Amino acid sequence: MATKKPPIRTLSGLSASANSPLYLLESIVEPLVMVFVLWGLFIYTENQIPMSIFIVSIVLFSITFPSGAKIRKSFFSMCRDVIAQWLLIAFFVLIFAYVTRYITLYSEQMILAWLIITPLAQIAALQLLKWASPKLIEWQGPPQNTLIVGLNEQGILLADNLKEDYYQRINVLGFFEDRSPARLEEQADYPVLGSLNELSTYLRLHTVHKLYIALPMSSHPRILKMLDDLKDTTTSIYFVPDIFVTDLIQGRVSEVNGIPVVSVCDTPFTGMDGFTKRTADVLFSLFVLILISPILLIIAIGIKLTSPGAIIFKQRRYGLDGQEILVYKFRSMTVTEDGGKVTQATKNDQRITPLGAFLRKTSLDELPQFINVLQGRMSVVGPRPHAVAHNEEYRKLIKGYMVRHKVKPGITGWAQVNGFRGETDTLEKMEQRVHYDLEYLRNWSPRLDMLIVAKTVWLTVVGQDSAY
Template sequence: MQNDFLSPTANPTFTLLSLMNAHNTNPPVHKTTTITIARENTIHIVEAFLDPLVTVFTLWAIAIYLEGTLPPSYLILSIIVFSVSYPGHSKIQRTSWQIVKNTLVSWSLFALLFLGFGQMTHSINLFPYEAIVLCIFLTPVLQLMANFGLRTFAPALIKLQGPAKRAIIAGMNEQGLALADRLTQSEYEAIELKGFFEDRSVDRIPSQSQYAILGKLSELGGYAKDHDINIIYLSLPMASQPRVLNVLDDLKDTTASIYFVPDIFLTDLVQSRVSEVDGIPVVAVCESPFMGFSGITKRLADLIFSIIILIPALPLLLLIAIGIKLSSPGPVIFKQRRYGLDGKEIIIYKFRSMSVCEDGNAISQAQKDDVRTTPFGAFLRKTSLDELPQLINVLQGRMSVVGPRPHAVAHNEMYRKLIKGYMIRHKVKPGITGWAQVNGLRGETETLNKMQSRIDYDLEYLRHWSMRFDLHIIFKTIWVILFNRQKNVY
């Protein structure tokens, strides 16, 4: 059997992709690094299809029960539902309560999105009321039954894969030890880690106690043959190209699958993935999450949400405009240059909340008891009503409903020199609300650490974006505004 890594025509989706693109159904915890092992396990394949197929089969069952057949409208809807929900997220290693919470929250957001879209397009009229009600309440119940059933039968599925695969890791370094921890701690991976191969002396190896060092790198090939090793992970620094080539040369006489675990996952990766350019594998280290179908989905969601909010809010917008005119002299709408997608300047709109309209090379952030803020403007800022005109920016395509908040050009030019990775946030359109803002990082950033924290949350959003995550941020924004939980908003 040919080594997967050595084959020039092999599919390049090896361990690197799993290391850098771990799935997470819950919104990410701030400042964490995730690492998962290669998704060859049957359970992971089943999980990818489980929730989408349960949803589709539930829809079909309801159609047959109510209609006596499967009308084209149900078939089209099932294709759309499967496309949006596939692949399903991994839940098997979560607690029972986390599975219940995740399923109910995810399905509620998913159902609200489709109901809103159906109402806007009138496509909801294609389905009887009974079908909609049954689908909303029956689907999450069946999803929960399927997920708990999978947990019950997981040991049997693992046994069907045969004996546990024997694995070794070349290179005892940070990423190698992180991979080893996952291999040994996972209950649902049929992989037995035998140990490490390392050339360095003990005093140069990261402190560890539970993993054995089986020998030098030059001995790895012989050990793999003698002990029938199935998987070899090469966790060697990318700068050590001669060592990597020597190891690969020694492994040509083995049948083990070989995976490269590069040290670039320790850098600030954003939407990293393995792709191809005319058959040549390339690794995306920093890429926009809104590529291809994801970009279309994001844009459609922005348009639908903006229209749903703007139309009923028109009387409120008129009242706010009158209030601004009566409370202080000046224009109703405040315009300011900010950086948008790809760092290009855009003009954003807000209801004027101050007595000034600053847009120069030096702009002071709003502070507590700021004399520039009008009394009516303070109310608008506290309730975030001053942000409503930015829905026009969303319709124009300059902004998104959810994304990193745009900063004034003057602030951008200052912070891009002080914070590493600051401009990465401009790989996507800026948002009216964002992951940083719903976590209390809105308003004045009087210290560099506060701005650094905001940027950290922005990059977390880019790494873990999904429509589900966007909906979570929108609902959390509404919660924060309604219950007056906004901090540092002056």
């Protein structure tokens, strides 16, 4: 199996899509429709909205906002995404309502109506927004004439992104570049309008709304001289550092006491996102531990009766920021390796007990890690922690391996639900696992966590052949 190479990162955020009224309107449509349908049903049937429903509405809105871009897709793809997202949310809501007995407070007709009407109303609202989008974009003003300085990888990538921007009208006029056509490594479908020395003259003679400087940071003197020449223009000027075409983890621009800084590698769990993640971890772990407490007791008795040794296996692993933590598992082997060399379990491994084979196959051996989550050492979803010995081995072999420790390790993760669970007997498999872990860090959202948990439950039910 060939190693899957990560795609070149798009220059997200460099266009103004996130600030476009249409984009902001789309991001709030689905959460609002979901809440309004719920309120409408209660007003219609009970002439009031109970306080419990207000609380549920706030939770649901915070989970689903922003809802993501859908109106740029075909009608079928839009319907598929809305329904898939709604089924996932409804699954967790119904499970929680059933276990807490809140579901008994409302009639089956009310619940069924909400489950059916909500996705239909969301699809209708998105389709109306899609029909109205050309007019909304037109109201934003005339097309924005744009120039790019630097005919290179990030310049062409930026031009393509701006040209394909669904949420605003951008007219990419062309590039300014000092190199002769024979020296240009990149080929583009955009004209070269002149050299950098001719740029200020061009701006005086033409209407240009935005100018993007996509020169490499090694061109620092040229950039300073050009900026000095452009002090007389009214064109909005943006600098696109070439680091934005590298494989960034949570890349963004922020400030430190008014000084702009660029994030190259950062955790997604800062500020409110960190609070949301930790709150979800604590509530979900408490809920699961209470629900499965009889199962934990049965497994503990079974391990004690079927093989000698401790019930809980404690192993040192790397946690947040590469700090060592103790991770709990139900013992599934006759050995408890935690030294400088740890041998991964393989198919038909003689060290695995008969009960242990079942526990590993069904992931039941991982259940004590919900205690690790309550302790704050782990998260429900995140990169799986590896034994310290394996970390020390693979950090020397795989580029970016330790970046996965920018977040707490998880009981389950994006790599595991994509087929990279269990034995990693080749370097290629471990590279794939790390690739999915880093992809999780780049794209984290509460909805992604919910999807991973749902897929984990499904894979636990059907079984996973890679788990030994």
